[in-house]
Amino acid sequence: MESIKDKVAIIGMGTTKVGERWDAGVEDLLYEAASEAFADAKIDPSEIEAGYVGGLSATHTLNRVLKLNYIPVSGVENACSTGGDVFRNGAMAIASGMYDIVIVAAAGKQKDAGTTGIDMAGDPSTVGMEAMIHNGSVPRHFALYATRYMHHYGYSFDELKLTLAKIAVKNHKNGTLNPKAHFQKEIKLEDALNAPYIAWPLGLYDCCANIDGGACAILASPEVAKRYRDDYVLVKGIGLSSGWREGRMSQKYSFTMFPENVKAAQQAYDQAGITDPVNELSHVQLHDAFTVNELVDYEDVGIAPRGKAPHLVKDGYFEMDGKIPVNTDGGLKCTGHPVPATGLKQLAESYHQVQGTAGPRQVKNVRYSLAHSQGGLTGSFSTIVTVLGPRD
Amino acid sequence: MAGITDFGAYVPLHRLGPATDGWSGNNERSVANFDEDSITMAVAAVEDCLKGQSRADVDALYLASTSLPYQEKQAATLVATATDLSDDIFTTDVSHSLRSGTLALAMALDAAAAGRVQGGLVVASDSRLGPAGSDFEKATGDGSVCFQVGSGNEIATLETLVSAANEINDVWRPAGETMIRSWEDRFVQQEGYLDSLQRVLELLKKKTGKTVDDFDRIVLYAPDSRRHAEATRLLGIPRAKLQDPMLDRLGNTGCAFALMQLAAALEAAGPGESILVLNYGDGADAMVLRTTDRIADRPARGNRGLQGHLAACLPVGNYSEYLKWRGLFSEDSGVRRPNLSGPSAAALHREQDQVLRFKGVQCDACQAVMYPPQRICIACSARDGMTPIRLVGEPAKLFTYSMDYIAGTTDVPLVLTVIDFDNGARAVLMMTDRDVDAIKIDMPVELSFRLARSGGGITNYYWKSMPARELFVREREAVAAG
Numbered sequence: 001m002e003s004i005k006d007k008v009a010i011i012g013m014g015t016t017k018v019g020e021r022w023d024a025g026v027e028d029l030l031y032e033a034a035s036e037a038f039a040d041a042k043i044d045p046s047e048i049e050a051g052y053v054g055g056l057s058a059t060h061t062l063n064r065v066l067k068l069n070y071i072p073v074s075g076v077e078n079a080c081s082t083g084g085d086v087f088r089n090g091a092m093a094i095a096s097g098m099y100d101i102v103i104v105a106a107a108g109k110q111k112d113a114g115t116t117g118i119d120m121a122g123d124p125s126t127v128g129m130e131a132m133i134h135n136g137s138v139p140r141h142f143a144l145y146a147t148r149y150m151h152h153y154g155y156s157f158d159e160l161k162l163t164l165a166k167i168a169v170k171n172h173k174n175g176t177l178n179p180k181a182h183f184q185k186e187i188k189l190e191d192a193l194n195a196p197y198i199a200w201p202l203g204l205y206d207c208c209a210n211i212d213g214g215a216c217a218i219l220a221s222p223e224v225a226k227r228y229r230d231d232y233v234l235v236k237g238i239g240l241s242s243g244w245r246e247g248r249m250s251q252k253y254s255f256t257m258f259p260e261n262v263k264a265a266q267q268a269y270d271q272a273g274i275t276d277p278v279n280e281l282s283h284v285q286l287h288d289a290f291t292v293n294e295l296v297d298y299e300d301v302g303i304a305p306r307g308k309a310p311h312l313v314k315d316g317y318f319e320m321d322g323k324i325p326v327n328t329d330g331g332l333k334c335t336g337h338p339v340p341a342t343g344l345k346q347l348a349e350s351y352h353q354v355q356g357t358a359g360p361r362q363v364k365n366v367r368y369s370l371a372h373s374q375g376g377l378t379g380s381f382s383t384i385v386t387v388l389g390p391r392d
Numbered sequence: 393m394a395g396i397t398d399f400g401a402y403v404p405l406h407r408l409g410p411a412t413d414g415w416s417g418n419n420e421r422s423v424a425n426f427d428e429d430s431i432t433m434a435v436a437a438v439e440d441c442l443k444g445q446s447r448a449d450v451d452a453l454y455l456a457s458t459s460l461p462y463q464e465k466q467a468a469t470l471v472a473t474a475t476d477l478s479d480d481i482f483t484t485d486v487s488h489s490l491r492s493g494t495l496a497l498a499m500a501l502d503a504a505a506a507g508r509v510q511g512g513l514v515v516a517s518d519s520r521l522g523p524a525g526s527d528f529e530k531a532t533g534d535g536s537v538c539f540q541v542g543s544g545n546e547i548a549t550l551e552t553l554v555s556a557a558n559e560i561n562d563v564w565r566p567a568g569e570t571m572i573r574s575w576e577d578r579f580v581q582q583e584g585y586l587d588s589l590q591r592v593l594e595l596l597k598k599k600t601g602k603t604v605d606d607f608d609r610i611v612l613y614a615p616d617s618r619r620h621a622e623a624t625r626l627l628g629i630p631r632a633k634l635q636d637p638m639l640d641r642l643g644n645t646g647c648a649f650a651l652m653q654l655a656a657a658l659e660a661a662g663p664g665e666s667i668l669v670l671n672y673g674d675g676a677d678a679m680v681l682r683t684t685d686r687i688a689d690r691p692a693r694g695n696r697g698l699q700g701h702l703a704a705c706l707p708v709g710n711y712s713e714y715l716k717w718r719g720l721f722s723e724d725s726g727v728r729r730p731n732l733s734g735p736s737a738a739a740l741h742r743e744q745d746q747v748l749r750f751k752g753v754q755c756d757a758c759q760a761v762m763y764p765p766q767r768i769c770i771a772c773s774a775r776d777g778m779t780p781i782r783l784v785g786e787p788a789k790l791f792t793y794s795m796d797y798i799a800g801t802t803d804v805p806l807v808l809t810v811i812d813f814d815n816g817a818r819a820v821l822m823m824t825d826r827d828v829d830a831i832k833i834d835m836p837v838e839l840s841f842r843l844a845r846s847g848g849g850i851t852n853y854y855w856k857s858m859p860a861r862e863l864f865v866r867e868r869e870a871v872a873a874g
């Protein structure tokens with residue numbers, strides 16, 4: 001198996017303002033994100049050879065809105081990690097040598113569904129346990145992990161809540177530095193601790209907003225990338241792991257970690273040649289749809305020891321000036337979660353951090369940045385971990 | 393000789409009563425949870441009746457109820473499937489009359505006497521709806537009971553059955569309506585209830601020479617406690633022989649009521665007792681049963697029976713919560729979720745074993761148990777060597793849980809659970825009949841058949857996890873039992 005390391009370059013990225021975008025439809029958001037990416041890459045859209053777009057029914061949106069001239073476009077769907085997988089498919093297309101320049105894009109219009117949270121109306125053919133899991137709210141699934149994590153490692157309820165609250169406070173603080181974030185307001189620890197429950201033990205500030213937004217990247221082979229800019233960013237590794245519903249069926253599954261995260265991270269580290277993530281990663285974007293995810297993800301991607309992440313959170317380890325700043329853009333918590341676009345949005349922050357163009361959020365001396373996106377429900381997920389780094 | 397060979401019962405956990413804010417009744421009554429109906433209660437009664445016994449020999453199911461979800465489509469088939477009875481059995485609904493329970497029992501006993509049924513089940517289950525605030529609402533209760541009938545090991549045999557018909561609109565529910573109606577009170581009592589009972593007692597006397605003074609125990613159906621007292625007086629029933637109707641704590645459970653009282657009588661009876669059951673509805677039935685020696689030495693099966701279920705209770709905190717359960721209080725005010733489409737009838741039919749019977753599989757190679765059924769073993773990767781195994785009744789414990797405060801407006805918070813069975817299987821299920829303050833990791837849980845997402849005219853059911861009923865046994869019953 002060959003590594004993807006240094007075979008794919010990002011020459012431009014764009015993200016929309018994320019929020020309650022009553023003014024914009026999916027195609028407006030795709031246009032907005034793509035326009036920024038084109039400007040960033042200084043590319044004429046006619047030079048693009050192929051496209052990948054997030055969402056099963058989205059295949060025809062991309063050429064329609066961008067008027068790309070009969071180029072091949074594929075829709076990619078992988079739940080909440082769709083954005084990461086759109087990027088992965090585009091990167092594989094470049095790495096294969098079949099195309100020199102590829103566009104990857106996705107947009108989410110969660111606010112058109114008329115629901116708070118993800119519209120989970122369900123498939124009528126899904127019956128029994130699967131129907132029960134799919135026809136309901138999402139936070140309750142992740143809350144199962146918080147309950148078990150607390151029980152398994154012997155943390156008190158107050159210790160758990162304080163840890164989760166500190167993660168929310170951190171991400172809200174980071175979000176104030178991001179003009180494209182949905183929430184740009186600091187919160188107090190007490191606000192998070194005293195918030196009403198959404199899915200016990202998770203409260204309001206433990207949950208991200210499902211919201212509207214889009215993101216886009218232009219990928220090229222490194223040779224072609226040089227024609228567009230000097231500071232292109234290289235893909236160092238991409239891992240994807242898809243679960244088999246182990247957590248719903250097997251008592252071996254602990255509900256204190258996500259095995260898909262561990263496997264995807266290991267694949268990406270192996271490709272990138274990373275053996276010591278704590279000291280080799282400068283910056284990390286984790287899929288904090290819920291604060292408990294960020295907590296468990298620290299341990300899954302190997303930047304916190306098992307069961308010890310609450311101690312590191314307490315010490316500010318993942319804050320902007322900590323050892324490994326996590327979710328410098330505010331995370332899903334503050335930028336929001338426009339489902340198919342989220343993975344690309346995570347990558348955009350990593351891209352800017354590596355490139356040194358993250359503005360007031362810039363972490364010093366960034367070498368490797370990790371972007372993680374995770375989709376699924378109770379006991380079964382798809383996780384994509386991508387490591388980006390600078391050209392040598 | 394044909395007779396009753398065993399029985400079980402079910403009473404919902406919840407009660408409307410003095411502890412319910414906004415409840416205007418003086419009594420306490422059982423009330424089906426939001427996810428219970430006559431089908432789910434019938435399933436629970438059958439499970440109680442069959443607990444610790446083989447169900448392979450059951451060859452008939454008679455389901456009595458006035459409150460079934462479909463006007464065309466049998467309900468007995470659903471109850472038979474959910475309780476994992478064989479497909480190759482006789483099934484029927486006996487409906488429309490408050491006498492359906494005794495009528496179904498009579499039909500089953502006749503079939504057993506004729507030798508056509510060897511191990512039949514008669515289940516009576518009702519959840520009748522009275523207008524909000526009405527006397528009906530206060531007097532009714534929800535519950536179910538199941539009798540096993542056959543020949544050879546009877547605990548009680550049928551000696552006599554006499555019936556009288558009475559064509560009358562006293563209490564009725566028109567097709568398409570959800571609430572029971574009635575004519576004026578004194579008319580109902582005099583021309584309906586009392587007249588029919590008097591006639592059936594005359595018929596009984598003519599046929600057997602016996603009067604109400606000739607029995608050890610008398611079960612008397614009555615719409616409510618006032619009418620029960622009035623009938624007891626007018627019919628001259630000796631109070632010492634009268635079965636406690638439980639109207640102060642159970643309520644009138646419709647077509648199951650007389651048979652639930654019979655179950656209570658049988659739980660207390662010794663050998664050789666004669667029991668008169670007087671049931672009413674569009675006429676009356678007088679059924680005379682005699683207990684056998686076997687009633688005293690039945691082996692314990694670990695089922696809860698009527699008293700075991702009645703002892704466990706949880707008050708509904710607020711009357712408005714009950715109104716929400718019955719759809720009498722708009723649920724649309726706080727909708728955050730889209731209206732769900734109905735399940736696919738084709739998919740439900742295809743997946744019946746895992747959905748209705750709650751069957752997983754056990755790997756023939758390594759004995760691992762898994763739910764839902766898999767083609768490839770999750771433990772040893774063996775392919776297509778699986779034997780179905782039903783998980784209902786298997787001991788299980790709570791592994792982790794969450795409590796959802798936003799998914800709906802009924803039964804908030806909705807409790808999602810991951811449960812681990814002692815046999816190695818795991819399942820993710822909603823939890824019902826819980827006290828949110830008493831949920832703990834590792835607590836023992838059971839499975840309960842409940843209403844699930846319905847739509848498109850399909851009433852849909854699935855299994856939920858449930859804490860053991862014994863957690864809810866009230867102090868006074870616990871003391872009395874001890």
